[in-house]
Amino acid sequence: EIVLTQSPDTLSLSPGERVTLSCRASQSLSSGYLAWYQRKPGQAPRLLIYDVRIRATGIPDRFSGSGSGTDFTLTVSRLEPEDFAVYYCQHYGSPLPWTFGQGTKVEIK
Amino acid sequence: QVTLRESGPALVRPTETLTLTCSFSGFSLTTSGMCVSWIRQPPGKALEWLARIDWDDEKFYSPSLKTRLTISKDTSKNQVVLTMTNMDPVDTATYYCARGHGAIFVPFHSWGQGTLVTVSS
Numbered sequence: 599e600i601v602l603t604q605s606p607d608t609l610s611l612s613p614g615e616r617v618t619l620s621c622r623a624s625q626s627l628s629s630g631y632l633a634w635y636q637r638k639p640g641q642a643p644r645l646l647i648y649d650v651r652i653r654a655t656g657i658p659d660r661f662s663g664s665g666s667g668t669d670f671t672l673t674v675s676r677l678e679p680e681d682f683a684v685y686y687c688q689h690y691g692s693p694l695p696w697t698f699g700q701g702t703k704v705e706i707k
Numbered sequence: 708q709v710t711l712r713e714s715g716p717a718l719v720r721p722t723e724t725l726t727l728t729c730s731f732s733g734f735s736l737t738t739s740g741m742c743v744s745w746i747r748q749p750p751g752k753a754l755e756w757l758a759r760i761d762w763d764d765e766k767f768y769s770p771s772l773k774t775r776l777t778i779s780k781d782t783s784k785n786q787v788v789l790t791m792t793n794m795d796p797v798d799t800a801t802y803y804c805a806r807g808h809g810a811i812f813v814p815f816h817s818w819g820q821g822t823l824v825t826v827s828s
Contacts, residue, residue: 599770629812631812631814633814633815635815640820641820642803642817642818642819642820642821643754643803643805643815643818644818645814645815645816645817648814654816686753686754688754688814688815690812690813690814690815691812692812694767694768694769694770695755695756695769695770695771696756697755697756698753698754698755698756699753700752700753701753701754
């Protein structure tokens with residue numbers, strides 16, 4: 599099983615700031631099947647990024663994904679008030695099972 | 708517009724079988740490449756993928772839970788059903804269904820709001 603470790607657990611930031619979230623895999627995701635999701639309280643998770651760097655439909659370009667091998671990053675170039683949420687990375691390639699990181703909470707400072 | 712909605716019992720007793728239904732609209736599970744997965748999240752813990760069923764009835768299960776899970780679909784009703792046997796308090800979680808579309812390895816493009824299931828005597 600591929601274990602995904604996200605860091606940090608919590609980030610306290612102000613609107614307008616740039617944020618970088620990390621996701622480290624226990625083994626190489628050579629296939630590039632890595633996604634990022636956003637979840638706000640009381641809402642369904644929303645797909646932000648898939649295949650490491652492709653923005654899902656309707657996702658603003660302030661969200662970007664990068665990385666390869668075992669280290670991946672989600673960057674929000676300039677935090678908007680609606681971006682304060684919990685973010686999860688996910689592996690959806692081989693092998694099963696498909697796994698998630700434990701999440702990073704981005705909170706208002 | 709794609710929507711998914713999970714339904715099922717809020718409370719189950721230990722050793723009982725849980726049956727959850729995912730009712731969806733805005734897509735068809737007869738469309739090539741379409742799939743629906745179940746994912747859960749216990750309180751304070753990480754998301755955990757459970758099972759997936761594809762448009763062609765291929766099924767995938769989490770290896771650690773495979774013996775307890777059964778996933779099925781009713782395309783006429785636009786529903787996917789997950790059963791989990793021998794429920795235990797550690798199975799207390801919010802259960803989500805989610806849609807994917809594409810090749811074999813696809814992310815979860817759309818999610819339901821989730822349904823909380825508590826396992827307690």
